[in-house]
Amino acid sequence: MAKGKNVEQITDMDVDFAQWFTDIVTKAGLIDYSGVKGFFILRPYAYALWENIQTVLDARFKELGHENVSMPLLIPESLLQKEKDHVEGFAPEVGWVTHGGSEELAERLCIRPTSETLFCDHWSNVVSSWRDLPMLYNQWCSVLRWEKTTRPFLRHREFLWQEGHTLHETAEEAELETQQMLNVYAELCEEYLAMPVVKGRKTDKEKFAGAEATYTVECMMHDKKALQSGTSHYFGDGFARAFDIQFSDRENKLSYPHQTSWGLSTRMIGGIIMTHGDNNGLNLPPRIAPVQVIVIPIAAHKPGVLDKASELVSRLKQAGVRVKSDTSDQSPGWKFAEHEMKGVPLRIEIGPKDIENDQCMAVLRYSGEKISVPLSALEEQTKQLLEQIQKSLFERAKEYLTSNTHSAETLDDVKTILNERGGFVKTMWCGNLECEMKMKDEAGVTSRCIPFEQERVGAVCPICKEPSDTMVVWGVAY
């Protein structure tokens, strides 16, 4: 269905990044298109990536006391209407169920774009005492948002995610939860996906519909655009009031609880691709790669080669490495290219010459470097190389983020930087919406966040020239 040039025909990734991305997701066997716009098939390799992300996050969520639940897919329209900002934010992109069988429904049902309202409705029924709090819930599900423009991973109409929803006695506790979960996302990004983040708070203009504060981790893609990679919202007691969730507190007074929600989606897979991928295809960080090591037998028909290859596989498996061998009858060169496209971090070649010398050849996906490894040190060196690759990918991405983040004191500087180099720009900001809008109109960037790590990059807001103590990071967002 999808037409486009082959990935191997693209010689300069920077020239046509968007096309490179859409080609690579099919070429690497991640995505197939369905018959409906914006609905994508995650093929086994993509789903395996998602499962690895799930495994990491789910374990962290549970360590921190959260429980998984499953909420309904459909929301009655009346329920969605209860929180005004929330419904206004989502109304343009909700899908509706209007019929059951041939019967038209008395009240149409919204297919969840997010589940705040469902959690609130439920909590209003089950929460009555401070002893019931906190409620620490999470669900893994898909949601529907009727987007106009769609792209694999980056903007699906239906996408997989997790949404955490929590309810607390006090504002302080809820604020802490919001921060804590943001840190969990930052950890996932940096330690597993090798994607350095800028942590911060969203401006009022950019925050979630109905939230009092939205926090974000922002990553820089290889085209220097920003990808919001996980968000954590503090709601105050706004939803609780709208949904009439009340509890008897420790002083036996009726109180409204404070609420949070936080989410991360399959969009992250797009982030991994756009952070580490190159002209040869995907390039996966070892800690998240479905296959960490691909063993390729050379001259497989010669005696002993296949046996030796499967011996290496079982030794590595034993050592806890996610390893596969490619014993198909393709030529070695074909296999090299194929597994590079799939982003397997480490390739191990084993052929007759290696067997003679009691060694194998290890090839690093991200650098192309070839290292001969004595078979006696196979497990140890493999693990060491995987760790090294993980670290190098992060450092390389970090260097990219740093060297493409600039500071500016005037609007002209901002424009010049964006025209000549692109990337993120840090400026001071007065806090007014008008200046934020003007930055968008004049320079084409939106505020990504107000970073937790503040610096002084001038004394005044570059738009209105008012003195300012707040630094904002600007960029072009996905």
Next chain:
RNA sequence: CGGGGUGUGGCGCAGUUGGUAGCGUGCUUGACUGGGGGUCAAGAGGCCGCAGGUUCAAGUCCUGUCACUCCGACCA
């Protein structure tokens, strides 16, 4: 939503003034090969996105529609 481009074997494409579909690759079988996308041989595979219309005749012309893609606008 606006502008450009595209839908033809699994994938990438060609198809002239309308005349009943072809190439590359992949697939199947066999042999030789094998350290960077191998060679040869023989096969299988398509109501040309979908729905209408014009015509003796439509992949080709017309209308509509669906989907993909790029740019922009919008957007959690």
